[in-house]
Amino acid sequence: MRFSDAARPELGDPAARRGRRRAAAEARGRRADAVGGFPGWEALREAGAAIRERTLRELGTHLETLEAAVEEEGGHVHWARDAAEARRIIDSLLPDDVPAALVRSDVTDEIGLDGAEPGPHSKAAVVGAGFLVAETGTLVVAERGDGLSFPGTLVAVAGIEDVVPGWTDLEVLLQLVSRAGAGVPMRPAISTRTGDFALVLLDNGRTTVLADPDGRAALRCVHCSACSDVCPVFQRTGPRPYGPGRAGPIGAVLTPQVRGVEAPLGASLPFASTLCGACADVCPVKIDIPAMLVHLRGRVVDARRGRPVPPPEMLLMRGLAWSMGDERRYEHTLVRRARWARLLARDGRIRRLPGLFGKWTDARDLPAPPRQSFRAWWRRRR
């Protein structure tokens, strides 16, 4: 479904909207405290962005190191091409007779797992990894109390990009996640486990993302959710219109890359933003989400160029580009459209526009174009 259609019912729920705005405002406040008074923040972001960029560039190497380290500690690594394969592998690794607990993460949501939090009596658990440290084969998640120390079967699941080369890199990323995401000024408490677990590494479209030089930086994401907390669109619509993948600004750049830009969701998500730039300002690993959205918009439009019957928007935009390619054509168009628009106006305002622009006048007036354009005024003035 298109983002705009899926957003409509969400916008019609004022209580939910108020709740989201309040929660987001609190998160922003915490974050501002954790970041504002910390003079090393920009340097830390630079370092984090560089670590993630380097990791993605040498991803194959780091994954091999990780696999070797995990196996050396007695664990096993399984590779899953997509969500269905990941679920099959996880099923086969868990004991049949006991229900498995779940430590949720964006990846476990991505492959559609659900279950209860692990307790002291859990015999088996699936854990969505925060990070995986390649050099030692260590699984890292945000503090879960006893979450990782129980003796039963443990299956960790992670995206292939969740690998971190070494512990010094991890230190930087953890600080970034906690300050930007939770708004906690120090290094967060974490649980770790080395060896003695099965690891399912999920691709699910990530290698496609990696192959696009203008889109791959989306995989730097360290899942802090700061971008959603500052996103004015997300605050109005909530997560649902973003579809089955990740929500918020990062979802708007990841989902179209993973699922393609032809279907309604993937084609509409790059446009589900005003390009206000608030996300890029807060992202701890400096993902330029607005630039990426613009790049993806280009892909959406390009995918439509070959259609035998061009959509009305394309005709309009091409026509405008053609007029604007020459000042005489441009002025001719301007004069003609302004005259036409003035016919629709009453008392200097247009309350209803036909066609593509009808959506504008559903809730907003448009001023009637003045009789004299700037250039006409300038000519007369000289």
Add this chain to the structure above:
Amino acid sequence: MRIAVFVTCWGDALFPATGRAVVRLLEHLGHEVVFEPAQTCCGHMHWTAGYHPEAIALARRLTEVFAGHDVIVTPSASCAATVRTAYPRMDPALAGLPVYELSELLVDVLGVTDVGARYPHRVTYQPTCHSLRALGLGDRPLRLLRAVRDLELADLPEAGECCGFGGAFAVKNADTSVAMVADKIARIHETGADVVCATDDSCLTHLGGALSRLRSGVRAVHLAEILASGLGAAGPAPVPGGVARRADAP
């Protein structure tokens, strides 16, 4: 100083009063203003809507039209941001066109904050996203506004949040766009201002259009028009308008 003005396609067609105000203001300050008649559009709209080859052609064209000018001013933070941040991405050869947003020109290049204007209104300032984040205008517009005689400046709560315009967004995601502007208008009303001011006619069309539909009485006015108010000799004072943006006297 000889200053070339880029009025933008939107301003040329819909809000010529903004361009006229820029001319009046700069001439009042003793500068020579030139208008390159071959100028059309910077390509912002096509670039952000995904029509990239079309946008790049327009960017090349604008760069050629303004070649040879050392100082170019535009009363649009989005268009200035397009030239500064998007052009180098389109083609590295397009980097470096010396386009300044109006408040940058006044404060940084010309070194003035008090332009001699008088504007007897309670005004709140909405920093548009491109002025705030893409150009980093900071408090330049506010410093200019504070120096205007009889102008009462009211702080806008949550000012840094987008008004919901976003170009194609306003039409493609009209419901979300309107939800955003509704919240923005509630904040504007809290200030008790009778004028909301910004550096972009595009965002002001959206804000002003919603204010007009609500018959709110609050007007959306471009910074240039406020700064060119009450300057005396050089031309008539701007007409305080009541319609969608303002009455742009025919």
